[in-house]
Amino acid sequence: MTGYLRKGLTVAAILAAATSSTPALMGGQTPPSPEEAAMAAADEKGRILSPKDMKQISDAIGARCTHCHVAKKPDGKPDYKAPSPLKETAKYMKIHFVDGLVTRDGKPLTCANCHAGKTRFLPHELLPDAPKSSVKGDRMELMKKMNVIAKSLGVKCDFCHAKGPDGKFAYELPTAHKQIAKVMMTEIVDKYKLKDGGELTCATCHAGKTEFLPHHTAEGGGEKTGK
Ligand code: HEC
Ligand code: HEC
Numbered sequence: 056m057t058g059y060l061r062k063g064l065t066v067a068a069i070l071a072a073a074t075s076s077t078p079a080l081m082g083g084q085t086p087p088s089p090e091e092a093a094m095a096a097a098d099e100k101g102r103i104l105s106p107k108d109m110k111q112i113s114d115a116i117g118a119r120c121t122h123c124h125v126a127k128k129p130d131g132k133p134d135y136k137a138p139s140p141l142k143e144t145a146k147y148m149k150i151h152f153v154d155g156l157v158t159r160d161g162k163p164l165t166c167a168n169c170h171a172g173k174t175r176f177l178p179h180e181l182l183p184d185a186p187k188s189s190v191k192g193d194r195m196e197l198m199k200k201m202n203v204i205a206k207s208l209g210v211k212c213d214f215c216h217a218k219g220p221d222g223k224f225a226y227e228l229p230t231a232h233k234q235i236a237k238v239m240m241t242e243i244v245d246k247y248k249l250k251d252g253g254e255l256t257c258a259t260c261h262a263g264k265t266e267f268l269p270h271h272t273a274e275g276g277g278e279k280t281g282k
């Protein structure tokens with residue numbers, strides 16, 4: 056993921072440099088697009104995400120503006136101020152993940168660290184060639200770890216593990232949830248820590264729930280921003 060991040064940042068930096076110098080070079084002849092005009096006109100006060108960063112955020116997570124800005128004004132243009140469930144999730148990610156975590160070696164995070172250009176990047180479907188696992192080491196330690204994981208997500212073993220033809224758990228078999236759990240271990244927990252130095256665990260984010268992002272729970276989703 057760090058490879059993507061560096062590439063993302065470089066491209067973003069070039070784009071930022073290009074946009075800021077374009078008006079001077081062109082003598083202000085290129086009129087801004089409606090999106091650029093909306094971002095430039097928005098009030099910055101009390102923001103969690105800056106309207107000026109919207110292009111960068113969209114690229115980092117591979118989403119169009121209308122992925123989050125779903126509401127339209129009577130004239131058919133996006134109503135950027137209107138609340139939406141995914142706007143709430145985006146703000147949540149900024150507060151809890153980007154501002155709450157750092158890499159293991161203390162570097163700050165951006166949306167691109169985890170998303171690397173994709174909105175949904177977890178393996179929600181079981182991959183056809185998913186391998187069986189073969190976890191080595193102390194079985195007692197493993198069971199302790201598994202119990203903690205299950206408790207952190209508020210589930211039982213069968214959330215991630217399937218049963219074999221004999222009706223007994225075949226813990227080595229791949230499942231979609233097991234696949235995601237493995238990504239969480241290697242791509243999230245092993246890579247990041249809390250900003251204050253504390254250990255990042257499954258429970259830090261999950262707190263007893265499998266799904267916890269605002270867009271799963273929010274009805275209309277939050278307050279109208281701006282004025
Ligand atoms: C991942 C979700 C997401 C995407 C994608 C996104 N935005 Fe936003 N946008 C937000 C959120 C959340 C806010 C409110 C931020 C705040 O108030 O802290 C916002 C605010 C804005 C505002 C200010 C509206 C106001 O409250 O006055 C404008 C303008 C805007 N976005 C334009 C865009 C444009 C243009 C794009 C595409 C280049 C875009 N946004 C893509 C989530 C998103
Ligand atoms: C520490 C990792 C991490 C960081 C950093 C992060 N996200 Fe996420 N985000 C996730 C995970 C995990 C999901 C769930 C993805 C899935 O279901 O495949 C997600 C999902 C989302 C979704 C919902 C996507 C959908 O359409 O279902 C949005 C919107 C989002 N993130 C926005 C952001 C924004 C904006 C930032 C930067 C301010 C950000 N994220 C930073 C981990 C992260």
Ligand code: HEC
Nearest residue numbers: 188189190201202204205211212214215226227233236237
């Ligand atoms: C959130 C998903 C999740 C839950 C819940 C879960 N596990 Fe696991 N389990 C995994 C993953 C992922 C692995 C593979 C770990 C690895 O490859 O490092 C695994 C591996 C195992 C293994 C080793 C399998 C092998 O490859 O030999 C056993 C045994 C096991 N789990 C038992 C349990 C038991 C018992 C419970 C309930 C207390 C449980 N697990 C709950 C995700 C889960």
Ligand code: HEC
Nearest residue numbers: 204232235236239240243244256257260265266267268271
């Ligand atoms: C930095 C925050 C973070 C940490 C730490 C974290 N997760 Fe997640 N996890 C997420 C997000 C975000 C989602 C998407 C949740 C949603 O859609 O509401 C998710 C989703 C999942 C899912 C899919 C749930 C479903 O119903 O589809 C599993 C399984 C999972 N995580 C397991 C784990 C395990 C096991 C650990 C610890 C090894 C862990 N997670 C640590 C952020 C985190």
